[in-house]
Amino acid sequence: MALVEIHDVHKSFGAVDVLKGVSMTVDKGDVTVILGPSGSGKSTLLRGINHLERFDRGYTKVDGELIGYRRHRGRLHELRPREILRQRANIGFVFQGFNLFQNLTILDNVTEALVSVHGVSRSRAEERAREVLAVVGLADKEFAHPRQLSGGQQQRVAIARALAVDPALILFDEPTSALDPELVGDVLQVMKDLARAGTTMIVVTHEIGFAREVATNVVFMDDGEVVESGPPDQVLSNPREPRTADFLSKVL
Numbered sequence: 001m002a003l004v005e006i007h008d009v010h011k012s013f014g015a016v017d018v019l020k021g022v023s024m025t026v027d028k029g030d031v032t033v034i035l036g037p038s039g040s041g042k043s044t045l046l047r048g049i050n051h052l053e054r055f056d057r058g059y060t061k062v063d064g065e066l067i068g069y070r071r072h073r074g075r076l077h078e079l080r081p082r083e084i085l086r087q088r089a090n091i092g093f094v095f096q097g098f099n100l101f102q103n104l105t106i107l108d109n110v111t112e113a114l115v116s117v118h119g120v121s122r123s124r125a126e127e128r129a130r131e132v133l134a135v136v137g138l139a140d141k142e143f144a145h146p147r148q149l150s151g152g153q154q155q156r157v158a159i160a161r162a163l164a165v166d167p168a169l170i171l172f173d174e175p176t177s178a179l180d181p182e183l184v185g186d187v188l189q190v191m192k193d194l195a196r197a198g199t200t201m202i203v204v205t206h207e208i209g210f211a212r213e214v215a216t217n218v219v220f221m222d223d224g225e226v227v228e229s230g231p232p233d234q235v236l237s238n239p240r241e242p243r244t245a246d247f248l249s250k251v252l
Contacts, residue, residue, distance in 0.1 A: 001064060003028040003200055004049070004169060009058030011044055018044050019055070020224040026169075026217070029198045033211040033232075036221035037247060042204045045221070046171050049202070050091040051084050062091060063168050089117040092162030092170035096178050098154045100146040100161075106133065107142040110161045118165060125164075132160040136190050152183030156190055163194075170194070172203040208252060212236055220244045 002025035011019040019041045026032045034042045047053040049060050051068030059076060060067045067087055069076040079087075100109050110129035114120040120128070133139050136156040146154050155175055162170050172191070176184045188210050195201060195214045205211070211218050211232055218235040220228045220243070228241045239245045 002026060003030075003063055004202070005061040006045070006049065007058050007060070009045065009048060009055045009060070011041070011048065011053065011055050018224050019048075021058070022221075022224070022226055023058075024219060024226065024229065026200065026202060028168075028200055030216040031195045031199075031201045031203065031214050032217045032219060033215040034202065034204045034219045034221060035206070035208075035211065035247070036227075040221040041224040042221055043173050046173050046202065046204050049169075049171060050088045050093060052088075052093075054078075062087075067091075085117065089113060089165060090167055092165065092167040094155070094158050094162050094170065094172045094175050096174045098146070098151070098158050098178075100154055100157060102146050104145070105142065106138065106144050106146070106149070106157050109146070109157060110164050113161065114164055128164050129160070132163040133157075135163065135193075136160045137186070150183055151179045152186045155179065155183075155187045159187070159190055159194075163199075169200045169202070172201060172205065174204050174206070176205065176207060206251060208236065208248070220247065222247070 004026035006022060006024045009019050009022050022045055036042050044053055048055050059069060068084055069078055107126060107129050110132060111125040114125035114128060115122060130139065130142065133142060136159055138153060138156055141149065176187050179187065188207060192214050215232045217229060218232045219226055220235060222243050228235055228239060228244045235244065236248065239248060
């Protein structure tokens with residue numbers, strides 16, 4: 001069974017159809033990179049996986065569990081907010097804009113979900129936070145505040161926060177697009193290390209080099225649809241679809 005199942009999802013905002021029946025699967029340990037032009041539906045799809053966006057039709061499953069819904073008598077019924085929060089807490093999400101608590105130290109940013117959502121003791125949460133801060137190369141920053149860190153360091157804190165709960169899956173929504181070019185490399189290196197350690201990841205990004213080096217599967221989306229998917233060597237070096245080739249010609 002695939003770890004992630006996305007089944008025929010649709011989403012509209014007003015009269016605009018953003019997703020038009022997208023389906024895909026991701027196996028445990030895979031790194032799926034989603035590419036596509038702005039407005040193609042990539043981020044909406046990603047946010048729908050953990051129910052930050054409600055799909056109009058279709059559903060997602062992570063580790064066999066419906067996300068955001070229960071099935072009763074053949075119909076989907078939305079879960080209560082507390083149940084959705086429980087599910088969401090087990091799926092890491094790294095946002096484009098870091099989303100750190102500016103009034104908390106780095107250590108407290110990482111421990112917050114462990115204590116408040118997962119009920120982990122403060123001492124164990126801090127122990128786990130120090131473990132993951134070491135993984136992302138920020139062991140010496142635990143008492144700093146986000147404003148004292150560079151954008152790249154803040155994004156590595158966000159990755160540490162996602163890692164702290166030992167999630168089955170981590171979603172990355174253009175994690176380097178808000179960074180100055182000289183800061184991108186450190187964040188991508190952390191992501192590469194996670195991939196090599198077997199972390200299951202779905203990554204929306206324009207970093208073609210990362211996709212070529214790390215991805216097990218590359219998905220190209222355009223106009224709310226999956227146009228093409230496959231191994232990076234095939235999609236990036238020998239695309240079958242003209243829309244894929246045209247996009248790559250503009251970003252490579």
